Amino acid sequence: MSVVVTGSAGFIGRTLVETLAAAGERVIGIDRAPQPPRPGLTVLTADLLSDDDLVRAALEDAAVVYHLAGCPGVRDRGADVARRRRRDNVLAGARVLATVPRSVPVLVASSSSVYGGARGGRPSHETDPLRPVGGYARSKTALERLCAERLARGGRTTVIRPFTVAGEGQRPDMALSLWLAAAREGRPLRVLGSLDRTRDVTDVRQAARAMADLAAAGAQGAVNVGTGRGQSLRAMAAAVAEALDTEVSFTVEPAPAVEPGASLADVRRLRSLIGWSPETDLRGLVRRQAAAAHPLVEAT
Numbered sequence: 414m415s416v417v418v419t420g421s422a423g424f425i426g427r428t429l430v431e432t433l434a435a436a437g438e439r440v441i442g443i444d445r446a447p448q449p450p451r452p453g454l455t456v457l458t459a460d461l462l463s464d465d466d467l468v469r470a471a472l473e474d475a476a477v478v479y480h481l482a483g484c485p486g487v488r489d490r491g492a493d494v495a496r497r498r499r500r501d502n503v504l505a506g507a508r509v510l511a512t513v514p515r516s517v518p519v520l521v522a523s524s525s526s527v528y529g530g531a532r533g534g535r536p537s538h539e540t541d542p543l544r545p546v547g548g549y550a551r552s553k554t555a556l557e558r559l560c561a562e563r564l565a566r567g568g569r570t571t572v573i574r575p576f577t578v579a580g581e582g583q584r585p586d587m588a589l590s591l592w593l594a595a596a597r598e599g600r601p602l603r604v605l606g607s608l609d610r611t612r613d614v615t616d617v618r619q620a621a622r623a624m625a626d627l628a629a630a631g632a633q634g635a636v637n638v639g640t641g642r643g644q645s646l647r648a649m650a651a652a653v654a655e656a657l658d659t660e661v662s663f664t665v666e667p668a669p670a671v672e673p674g675a676s677l678a679d680v681r682r683l684r685s686l687i688g689w690s691p692e693t694d695l696r697g698l699v700r701r702q703a704a705a706a707h708p709l710v711e712a713t
């Protein structure tokens with residue numbers, strides 16, 4: 414039997430496919446974006462809402478489904494972002510949850526944004542009340558509600574709440590990618606709010622490993638995927654400067670409401686489920702991300 418990864422052409426999906434294939438799994442990767450052939454991967458290029466027979470068969474026959482497809486990012490980009498969030502985060506998720514048989518585990522990528530930030534700097538715990546701010550967080554909260562319904566009907570369901578994920582192939586709209594691009598071009602780094610804001614940053618390879626391990630552990634319900642350590646934007650900027658061996662300058666703008674002052678994961682549940690001990694070497698992670706974005710430049 415195969416495992417299915419939706420969103421397999423995306424940032425986290427690509428690394429998850431690699432992780433699963435390296436562990437000997439046969440992977441079917443479903444994404445509407447094209448993806449290159451890779452060992453151990455069967456590519457299915459289709460929209461999850463397209464009524465494609467191959468998509469349905471893959472979801473019905475899977476051993477495990479990792480549902481990562483979606484419209485990511487807390488900031489409102491593009492005129493039709495509300496429609497895309499509803500379509501790709503809520504409706505596509507509903508389709509996946511309804512198609513996969515209840516006996517088959519589904520691991521669904523939600524987001525730490527459902528917490529609305531770390532209140533008073535306290536780590537967010539899975540049992541905290543959800544306080545979504547903005548359309549992205551609300552769409553993920555709606556997705557989580559569908560997951561809770563499947564779980565209540567006896568469907569094996571895991572809600573994964575990743576905090577900020579970084580590393581090779583990070584989405585170009587994410588802060589570190591934007592900062593690396595700006596620093597390379599000698600432009601100032603755009604800071605929303607203050608350099609004292611913090612983010613809980615997880616290495617994409619470890620986040621992918623955690624998802625695979627959570628499936629193996631048979632985890633049910635919500636699980637944070639973070640490091641439990643907050644990294645200040647100041648530390649991230651210093652890591653960018655060091656990775657590119659350059660000086661950086663800043664422009665500071667007010668932070669929109671969707672950007673919390675701090676994000677921090679309580680990782681006790683993850684630790685007890687899979688024995689999680691994450692790496693928190695931010696400078697090494699940023700160096701790797703920088704080198705992967707420009708391998709030829711870095712090699713010379």
Ligand code: NAD
Pocket residue numbers: 419420421422423424425426443444445446459460461462481482483484485486500501505522523524525574575576577578579584
């Ligand atoms: P990404 O945009 O790189 O990947 C998502 C992929 O899903 C894309 O390749 C896209 O083509 C595909 N997709 C979207 N809707 C689809 C549909 N209807 N049918 C088929 N394919 C579809 O995003 P990412 O950063 O890899 O994030 C993966 C998941 O994790 C997302 O659900 C995101 O919301 C969540 N998440 C990411 C982070 C992070 O730091 N990157 C943090 C928290 C949560």
